[in-house]
Amino acid sequence: MATDTALDHDIEVQSGDAWDGGKKPFKASYGKLMMWYFLLSDAFTFSGFLIAYGALRISSPTWPVPDFVFQTFPGGITGWPLIFVTVMSFLLIVSSVTMVRAVQEGARENRKGVVFWMILTIIGGLGFLGCQAWEWTNLIGHEHMSVTTNPFGTHVESGVYLEDANGDAYAAGATKETFEAGESYLIHKHNGDWVQREYQVTSGTDEGTRMNQEFGPKAFGALFFFITGFHGFHVFSGVVFLIIIMLNAASGVYVERKNGYEMVEKIGLYWHFVDLVWVFVFLVFYLL
Amino acid sequence: MAHENHEKAIKQVYIGLGILAVITLIEVGVSLFGKGHIIDGVESNTWVIYIAALLIIGLSLYKAKFIIYEFMHMRYEVPGLIRSVLLPVLLLVWAIIAFFLEGDYWKEKRNKVKVRNEMPAEKLVPQGMLDYEWSKEDLQ
Numbered sequence: 001m002a003t004d005t006a007l008d009h010d011i012e013v014q015s016g017d018a019w020d021g022g023k024k025p026f027k028a029s030y031g032k033l034m035m036w037y038f039l040l041s042d043a044f045t046f047s048g049f050l051i052a053y054g055a056l057r058i059s060s061p062t063w064p065v066p067d068f069v070f071q072t073f074p075g076g077i078t079g080w081p082l083i084f085v086t087v088m089s090f091l092l093i094v095s096s097v098t099m100v101r102a103v104q105e106g107a108r109e110n111r112k113g114v115v116f117w118m119i120l121t122i123i124g125g126l127g128f129l130g131c132q133a134w135e136w137t138n139l140i141g142h143e144h145m146s147v148t149t150n151p152f153g154t155h156v157e158s159g160v161y162l163e164d165a166n167g168d169a170y171a172a173g174a175t176k177e178t179f180e181a182g183e184s185y186l187i188h189k190h191n192g193d194w195v196q197r198e199y200q201v202t203s204g205t206d207e208g209t210r211m212n213q214e215f216g217p218k219a220f221g222a223l224f225f226f227i228t229g230f231h232g233f234h235v236f237s238g239v240v241f242l243i244i245i246m247l248n249a250a251s252g253v254y255v256e257r258k259n260g261y262e263m264v265e266k267i268g269l270y271w272h273f274v275d276l277v278w279v280f281v282f283l284v285f286y287l288l
Numbered sequence: 289m290a291h292e293n294h295e296k297a298i299k300q301v302y303i304g305l306g307i308l309a310v311i312t313l314i315e316v317g318v319s320l321f322g323k324g325h326i327i328d329g330v331e332s333n334t335w336v337i338y339i340a341a342l343l344i345i346g347l348s349l350y351k352a353k354f355i356i357y358e359f360m361h362m363r364y365e366v367p368g369l370i371r372s373v374l375l376p377v378l379l380l381v382w383a384i385i386a387f388f389l390e391g392d393y394w395k396e397k398r399n400k401v402k403v404r405n406e407m408p409a410e411k412l413v414p415q416g417m418l419d420y421e422w423s424k425e426d427l428q
Contacts, residue, residue: 051383058392093312276352279348279355
């Protein structure tokens with residue numbers, strides 16, 4: 001594995017107090033510096049995705065409102081905008097903090113401390129993945145969003161519905177549901193068929209015309225699943241590496257090494273980066 | 289002495305946890321306020337939405353800086369390393385401006401195509417696209 005070669009190289013050279021040429025570039029070890037540059041390149045990948053999201057969002061006449069799309073909470077609760085993703089953010093922040101503690105204990109060569117704090121970090125990462133799995137299940141299984149279908153639309157005019165939520169005519173005397181421009185809606189499936197409710201526009205130039213709910217911009221589903229999926233995959237690989245390095249630390253491999261617990265520092269850098277990316281995914285998908 | 293430093297460092301970490309947690313809560317609060325969940329009706333003012341968005345972006349950038357400098361220990365690296373990692377990120381400033389302008393342009397073009405598609409056919413067929421003299425109303 002590439003990291004191992006890097007590490008061997010590092011140990012060989014440290015006796016000469018440099019990588020090869022007498023002086024360590026940037027006074028950093030080879031492995032740590034390369035981790036920084038890997039993270040820089042990864043940051044560009046994520047930025048490319050997020051900028052694509054921004055460009056497509058700007059190019060669409062309407063866009064699903066995030067606090068409408070993300071308002072469900074486990075246990076069948078709905079109408080709690082953004083609360084679940086806030087919980088997810090906290091999980092990542094807390095696991096970042098436990099990672100800092102693991103690195104600190106590593107610097108003190110405290111083997112038990114490293115293992116303890118790394119286990120907590122792994123639990124935090126797994127918790128985050130579990131939350132994401134629930135979020136995806138809810139979106140795919142219950143709300144029927146997919147990479148090519150986006151049932152979340154947004155009204156551009158105010159109006160009044162002519163059908164109830166199941167697509168049937170209102171019962172006599174029932175109050176008709178109204179909506180305002182800018183409100184989002186979710187097209188439900190009823191008995192396996194999409195129900196695109198009919199409504200009458202009550203504002204703007206189209207006043208009086210009858211229309212049906214339209215599907216939202218297709219790109220929303222694709223962008224959501226690709227970007228949060230790509231981030232989730234980073235979390236997943238992070239957890240795998242955390243487990244490997246935690247086991248190594250527990251077995252005492254790092255006690256023997258000249259650079260001590262530097263592997264813990266390097267996976268720590270990666271883990272904080274995953275948290276850092278989430279700050280921006282959280283920003284563009286959920287907050288704005 | 290070393291022991292005291294260690295205690296201090298641990299305290300710093302938990303202060304950092306507090307800072308990040310509080311900023312996240314403020315962000316969610318501002319976002320929900322901007323969408324009219326806390327006080328109904330404020331979302332109809334466009335400037336409220338813009339100020340909320342700017343605040344959230346500013347707070348997120350602060351969070352990012354905090355994670356890089358404190359948790360990833362960038363503060364303790366030599367200036368050369370800091371520059372070689374952080375300066376390339378500035379390239380993104382232009383990427384963001386350019387692609388957002390491009391997105392706006394796509395929207396404009398799509399509207400134009402929609403308008404032209406809805407134009408009556410007899411105007412176009414006999415003369416052809418190139419010969420037809422476009423009036424201002426046609427294009428808007």
